[in-house]
Amino acid sequence: MRFGYTLMTEQAGPRELVGFAGAAERAGFDFEVMSDHYFPWLEEQGHSPYAWSVLGAVTQSTERVELMTYVTCPIIRYHPAVVAQKAATVQLLSQGRFTLGLGAGENLNEHVTGGGWPPANVRHEMLAEAVHIISDLFDGGHVNFTGDHYRVDSAKLWDLPPVRPAIGVAVSGEQSVARFAPAADVLIAVQPEAGLCRSWDRHRRDAGMSEPGRKVGQLPICWDPDRDAAIKRAHAQFRWFGGGWKVNAELPGPAAFAAATQYVTPEDVAEAIPCGPDTDAIVEAFRPFADAGFTDVALVQIGGDTQDSFLDHARDTVLPALREAYPG
Secondary structure (H helix, E strand, O other): OEEEEEEOHHHOOHHHHHHHHHHHHHHOOOEEEEOOOOOOOOOOOOOOOOHHHHHHHHHHHOOOOEEEEOOEOOOOOOOHHHHHHHHHHHHHHOOOOEEEEEOOOOHHHHHHHOOOOOOHHHHHHHHHHHHHHHHHHHOOOOEEEEOOOOEEEEEOOOOOOOOOOEEEEEOOOHHHHHHHOOOOOEEEOOOOOHHHHHHHHHHHHHOOOOOOOEEEEEEEEEOOOOHHHHHHHHHHHHHHHHHOHHHHOOOOOHHHHHHHOOOOOHHHHHHHOOEOOOHHHHHHHOHHHHHHOOOEEEEEEOOHHHHHHHHHHHHHHHHHHHHHHOOO
């Protein structure tokens, strides 16, 4: 298993994120993922810079780690042809270290353009067309496309990287796996469900694809020498996480997430997220991902002002313990 670090745009400003990226590489993380939001989940988080500007700077503040969006929604706020251009540029700047992670998005971020929020089945149709357009543009040459949701008129990526960016897609069930496993390179999921991984591999084999591809998960933790302080911070900033993606995709803003989670207690959060100084608890929280067949998991350290101390601790304690527990 490979271990990643999350550059969470909802809890830190752009300059801080660039600094965290370099520090995470020096700490020994294998890869880094970045969220792509217009709003934070909760007002307590307090940030939401433009991910793609930050990514450009991160390509220059790091040298080794792979980079990835986790995830970009290419269906409303961005047109897929523009997403392809952005991804190709980041791939060039990073010299081949970038994976484009895509998903069907959340109302939280996409409502800002005023076009309304489609139902889930329509969003998946839109995402399938977007993946098709982006993939065609990565192939090079001029692209024309007429679909149910998008049109592309003679688009071409003039700065095309020599190494094609891998495409990852966030999936949550059999329907999305069946649609996207043959069209993408990387599975992305936040729940450690073995069924998703098995189904992903099966659909890729059925499509004649020889490689199962990477499977990337994400695990929130709240490390702190003081467990009570960690629980308080996790409750303040991450209580939204327990709502599940079917709910989280529909709520329109931080006030809605605050209302939806008003009855979530600190004890509820502490039961779901490893909080405090116990490295063994962090290591054990990875086990469901390892057992399910995930190849990569990115940690989210909750709390923008705790990253420096966490990264020092990760270098000295957490990463060595993880590599011992999950070798390879």
